[in-house]
Amino acid sequence: MNEFSDDVFDEKKIKKAINKGKRRTIITIVLVSIIVFVGLSIANFAVSVYFSQKAFKQWDAYVRLSTPNGYISKTIDSSGILGGMSHYKISKDMKIKSIVIEQKQYQFGLKPSVLISRGSGGSIGVTGEDWQFAYKENGWREMLFFHPNVAYKKYKNDEDLINRMQGNKIYEVALSFDKPYKQGELPFIELPEMTWFWVNTYSNSQMKTFQQEAKEYDWSATFIRESEALGFSTRNPFTSTSNLEYEYNDFLKLLQASAFREHKNAYNTMKNKKIDDVEILGIVIYGTKDEIAEIMKEPIIKASSLGGVIDNY
Template sequence: MNKENDFFPKDFEFEKLVKKARKRSIIKMVLISLGISLIVLFGLYFIGDTVMKTKMEKETDSDSTWNKIMGANIENRGTEYNYSLTSATAKTTFVKVVGGVPIPWGEQEKVFNMLGSSHPISNDGPSGFGYSDDERIPLYYEGERVVEFFHPQVNYKQIFDDRVLLNEIHENTVVEMAFSFDDGYSIEEVNKVFKEQLSWYWVDTYSENDIESDNQHNADENFRDDPIYGFEAFGFSYNRSAEDYSATNFISILKQMKEEGGNYQGDAEKIINNITNQGKIKLEPQNLKIIGVVVTGKPSDLIKFSDESMIRGATLGATTDLY
């Protein structure tokens, strides 16, 4: 007798159709899943790329704006962007203009990723070399001297006057020099004296606590005096074609940084409070106290300030050949 299955003979054609349909179904599901995955991946990539670019644009704009008021006689000459698959790099170039001659003043690089974070990857700072018992250890950056300032209300063991060096510098050289004042002066008072060689104003942005802290530090015989280096000073450039604009722009930047938030909000708010004495006076150009300047020119142009009574200290900065 035949087996039970012999009563139901197999339909091989039908089985082939079923297998074929099953195979097509699997392939279709795989293709759909792959398509959905690619759409999701591309969507996530697009979102991440958009977040990265938005973050980069906002942060570099903020950095660029802040750099307009921080750093003595340092100018931002633009930012270059380089993109990779999952990140981007922003490289900003700086210069000093000394007697009309631009001097390279380093670069700052930041890398941004698709997670919306950023960090600096190169930001070389100034350095100095010497011994602990040396009277003075100047800082250098890009092979040039970094200017130093002395606050009028801070006591120092020694305040340097580099104006004596002007007689030793060749007349075909252009020089940057920082003058620290004995008091706070108005913009108009400063312009009357330094206008012809003026390049940058140093604004008094310090609180009573800042001054007290510096005085305590300088009073300690175990420590060197703590001058204010050019890269940490706040102020604004002198604009020959629009003298009133620079001070107004300085104030506008502080207000903008305070309102926008971000990395500089706290510093902007502190500076505004210090300038206005915690809101007791208005944040206006006429209320800015100028406690120093950066002047540039040939040695003979700067020697005329040798006997200027408002100058408390003078430090040499960058120098370069005129031709």
């Protein structure tokens, strides 16, 4: 008698067993693929969120440092593989309300998205007959600053321009001093709320560069741009008894948080200085024509540069 059952050679049963094995294999592959896909998606999402948040802190610090009273007011992230791109809006606090002044993008992550940007500039101020201004996307002029320890051939003075402007407006004006002042040396009886203080964060090598440029270059291009002037704001009116230590400590934290080399260098210059030893080179103030004019009369004001202008309502 044959020791093997005839069932062993049943072709239908063999095909059935093979198909059953295939189905199990396919189901296993599908389940494993789903698990791997979900796991990778979660991991990619976690990596993107981590780097997005890290990049936001760095860029927000950069904006707050390089734009007086500026901040990132909105971000929209588009994520890719292990990274992405963030579209963000920069707003400026103009004392009575905030205004969106620019929209930009930054990349983040281990494999950030490709960023392609196109644009063209105008010819304003490139002839040497006027100051070589830069303009924000909303049309406002970037403010110009003049270091007290640099002998410039010419200084910006926008007092007449402000006086000629009509209507009830709030003006943003950068005022450069005739010399560096420490907090306790400022001669103002009172400065309005939202005053921004320009701090002397410059190294000896930077000062030599500024002095050489002022000596050799045309007056129309020798000044310190708004993004190169670092400082901090106070929300309260400033008087001779005010203490700016809290605002200064926040300023140092922003210098640390920013990923830009210039800010890291500024932190290394300032980290061992107390607020009483910090030199203030100028201020940015916000107010009506009369309020601005009153402060601009002070003899310590060496230069004035108009920035943003909004309706006073």
